[in-house]
Amino acid sequence: MNDSQYNLAAENILLAIEEAIENCGCDIDYEGVGGMLTLTFKNTSKIIINKQAPLREIWVATKFNGHHFHFENDQWFDKRGGGELWQFLSNAVSKQAEETIVITEQ
Template sequence: MTDSEYMDRAEAALAAIEQACDRINDATEADIDNQRVGGMITLSFPNGSQLIVNLQKPLQEIWLAARSGGYHYRHDGSDWVDTKTGEEFFANLSREASVQAGQPLEFSA
């Protein structure tokens, strides 16, 4: 994948996260604060916990930092998948956000 293709796909993923936060905040009591600075989004929850999504341009990856650990995702042509487990990025983000919010939340591409 070219650097340009990576950036297009990665930026689309970050935009999807921002849109999902807006949708979730409108539809639930989750009250997720999302702040974007360049290629990084910080999701802050009312309990003080955070999820951090960060673009890693040199590696063409997206990284997720969560209470449960750090995850690295590479695009496989259709989805962002964990480099160790093969789990899809938005599925893992949904699970991690649900745990931290204390309610089921869904993020999607």
């Protein structure tokens, strides 16, 4: 993957996450600025999702831990555990919001 392919994939996933949050019917605020998306919950906790262009990764920081995702076969996978980004986000958002929330690609 070259830089332009990475940038396109990273921007697409950040926009898709924004759209998924907007459409999930949940009470989560979000703000996207310069390759970083911040999700803010009612309990004031945050999840930060951002591009790491030099490594061609997406990093996700929750109040519990951080994960690095790489792009492979049109999906983002956790470098640590191999899990897929959308499943990870559903679990992380649910845990942090303290309610079941399903985040899916639209």
